[in-house]
Amino acid sequence: MRSPFHSEPEAFHFVLLLAAVVVPIALAAAFGPTWLTLTLVAVAVAALALRRLQLHRATRHPLELELKSAPAHVGPPEQRRILFVANDTLNEETFIREVEALASAPNAHVFILAPALISAGARLTGDIDHALDQARARLEEALGRIPSELDATGEISDADPLKAIEDAVATFMPDQIIVSTRCEQPARGLDPQLADLVRRRFALPVVRLTVESAVGAS
Amino acid sequence: MAAQGRQGAPQTAVNITPQPWRWDRPRVLVEHPDEAASLTIASGLRYAGYAVAICSGPLDVGQCPLCGSDGCATAHDADLVVSCLGFEREAAREVMRALRTRCPDVPLLIEAPPGTDSDLRDLFAGCHVLPAPATPEQVVAAVQEVLGKRTEEGPGVA
DSSP: OOOTTSSHHHHHHHHHHHHHHHHHHHHHHHHSOHHHHHHHHHHHHHHHHHHHHHHHHHHHSOSEEOOEEEOOOOSOTTOEEEEEEOSTTTTSHHHHHHHHHHHTSTTEEEEEEEEOOOOHHHHHHTOOHHHHHHHHHHHHHHHHHSOTTSOEEEEEEOSOHHHHHHHHHHHHOOSEEEEEEOSSOOSSSOOTTHHHHHHHHBSSOEEEEEBOTTSOBO | OOEEOTTSOEEOOOEEOOOOOOSOSSEEEEEOSOHHHHHHHHHHHHHTTOEEEEEOOOSSTTOSGGGSSSOOHHHHTOSEEEEOSOTTSHHHHHHHHHHHHHOTTSOEEEEEOSSOOHHHHHHHTTSEEEESSOOHHHHHHHHHHHHHHHHHHOTTOO
């Protein structure tokens, strides 16, 4: 979910919408009967819940999909550019080993994207610093564990994971995407279905690296 | 809705909504019902310097946005369309007709078996035809040949 204060027009629309909801409720509370106030509050809550459900379904089960696409390969033909996407699994041994293995190949360039785990509520209030700090700390630790002679860099992102990957594809132009998640949805972690969503969007090989604490990958 | 591949393999049902290209030219749209094969072709094209988009084609007649009022931004803004949909189905022929009439400036490279019927021969007139079955390397080489020729001849020449 995007923050309603992401841009000036979005903030304006949000304030307008808020006024359209709050003003009738306030007027009803001040001058109208109690049942009218309660009805308006119930309608507002139901509309909010419906919209949230709609957004949730659209993210998890997109009914409409764009065509898969990908930018041209950049660099010499022998160069291989690999985009890793991870957050909660960044410092697992399995993930580090996988990065090392692929980055060790000749002419391999690795870029690790760490989308911050920002809840919908935090986005709404703009309270995203903790999630960004956490992603930054995990990424720095992971990059610190990768031998310096390997070509591996990384970046955090405050965008929604899919949007962050879209931006990374546009700038890094990978030849392969590896999405590292847990097997099942953790309380605070990337969605295990993220790899499937990425696979549907990009005309690139997409691998899901399933990482469990001190167990292994599939 | 369950799409059917050329080899009869069922595919996941989706409603395709073509978007404008996000990537720089040259751009190639690959229409292929088999996901693995289209990814292999896309990989070859990417390494040859082309941005790519992949479309698995419509399930049935009237389902391709190109044939409807919405149109297909991806096809319109492509530098070349590679069509490997298999033309035994009317849905694939309909897409081909729409490409010819709605995107007349976009060159078409068609993978088609030899010995096609007269309807198809008329439909393919003026297109670049690659005998089926073609390997991904042959498709990439044909794309390079067509787009190379097009550059030499100037824009708007199919």
